[in-house]
Amino acid sequence: MSQQKQCRIWSLSGLSVEDRVLLDSLASLGWAFPAEAECGSMVGLAFVQPKDELRKVMEQLAAHSRMLWIVVCDNNQLSELSRLFSLGIVFDFHHRPVQIELLSATLGHGLGVHKELLQLPEPSTFSHDMTGLYDKARRIAGTDISVVIHGPSGSGKEYLARYIHQHSGRSAAPFVSLNCAGLPANLIQDELFGHEKGAFTGANQAHAGVFEQAKGGTLLLDEIGDLPLELQGNFLQVLQQKSVRRLGSARYVPVDCRIIAASHKKLSDLVSQGGFREDLFYRLNVIHLEVPALAQRRDEVLPLAEYFLEQYAERYGVRKHLSTEARFLLQEYHWPGNIRQLQNVLISAATLSDTSIISGQELNLEHPQTELASPLADQVRLFEQQTILRAVRMNGGCRNKAARQLGISRHTLYRKIRQSD
Known part of the structure; x- marks a missing residue:
């Protein structure tokens, strides 16, 4: 069954007539609700x-943390259920009586978001240094060696982890991600190791931890530097014994998943400061991959911007283009929030722009107040030259293709290249 416009239905105590x-x-709007065993949708x-x-x-929704859940509830339940949203368990809420068209749109948006989470920019989009990093990632993908990915928040660590998974022999199995910084210590323990029914007050259903959820696949432990010390020993034991024991159980369950750890903090620094176990560090840090900040990869900014606008066009059927001024501002911005900030800026500008051309003002970027190193004409000329040379490089040196991509004649392109020499 196609995953287009299908979602899984869940209820703790059955469905009402409403x-x-x-x-x-x-269903009249084209939605299908297959049985759980047949449902390929992640919404x-x-x-x-x-x-x-x-x-x-x-507990039940958290046990299926890879799903994007949309909850339908009564209006007076919203405040209590808001915790599900803050923990990242729920994607959105609708209260009864439900507006059908709005709910259908939310489900469709959820499918689009999930598709976006699984899609990766092609490595050709990246700078030379990042292409080398992805080449290295592809070489290690066929092994089960543990990997530590370090880099600033929003720089693309999860993209890299997904790339390793998708090019491994485990690609058909789940990719499960747990943010160790996003949950309280007691919930992290439950998410990692799971629990049995009756393990504690309110544990009325068994819950599989992420090690079990990632069976046969890949487990990404994001921001592992924030994992509490008291849990690091338990985690190390799982890695050594290759088995996990749920809270409230005496039985050990075999663990079969590839571990990738990611952190914006340097784990070696945390070890020296006493915040991370040295034995766990050396167990995880077999392969170390470093993802630089976007400010160090300026060649990627415009290709990534075009990639995000293409995603926007596919999802909403509205194609937006960047003005020359907008391209210049994107290229010169310092991007403290890295790729995630770039994506948010482009989506916001594309949504709010009244025309098909996104202006520099619509990017709403705050640039530091500094004196210009050269007149505006010189800066624009330099930006133009960089854009042309980048287009030639991305087209394998073929100037004819580069000219067509830039929307200028071959004569103009050759003339501008000569001017830059």
């Missing part, structure tokens, strides 16, 4: 009833 009518309305619609115990709801 909910079944809602599903019929969604779910969870119905919460007034009598449901919200702790159970949270």
Whole structure:
């Protein structure tokens, strides 16, 4: 069954008549709701009833953390369920009575977001240094060697981890990601190792931890530098024994997943400061990959901007282009938030722009107030030259293709190249 316009249905205590009518309305809009075993979609619609115990709801939805959940509930449940949103377990909420068209749009947006999370820019989009990094990642993808990825927040560490997974022999199995900085210590333990039914008050259902969820696949532990020290020993034991024991269980379950750890903090520095176990560090740090900040990869800014605008066009059917001024500003900006900030800036500008051309002002970038090193004409000329040379390089040195891509004649391109020599 195609994954287009299909979602998984979940309910703790069954569906009300109103909910079944809602599903019929969604079906009339083209949505399908296959059984769990047949459902390839990673978007779910969870119905919460007034009598449901919200702790159970949270446990059940958290146990399927790879799903993008949209919750339908009563208006008076929103405040209590908001914790699910803050923990990243729920993608969005709708309260009864539900507006069908709005819910359908939310489900469609969820599918688009999930598709975007799985898609990677082609390595040809990247600078020379990053292409070399992805070449190295591809070489190690066929092994089960542990990898540590270091780099600033938003620089593309998860993209790199997904690239390793997708080029490995484990690509058909799950890729599971857990942000160790996003959960309290007690929830991290539960997410890592899981629990059995009755392990603690309110544990009415068994819950598989991420080691079990990633069976046969890849487990990314993001921001592992924030993993509490008391849990690092338990984590090391799992790596050594290749098995995990759920809270409340005496049985060990074999672990079969490739471990990738990522952090914006240098783990070697944390070791010297006593914040990270040395034995765990050496266990994980077999291969070390360094992702530089976007400010150090300025050649990537414009290709990535075009990539994000192409994604926007595919999702919303609206194609936007960058003005010369906008391209100049993107290239010169310092990008403290790295690729994630670039993506957000482009999506915001594309959405708010009244025309098909995004102006520099619509990027809403705050540039530091510094004196210009050269007159504006010289800066524009330099930017133009850099853009032309980059287009030639990206087209394998073929100047004819570069001219067509830039929308100028061959004569103009040759003349401008001669001027730059």
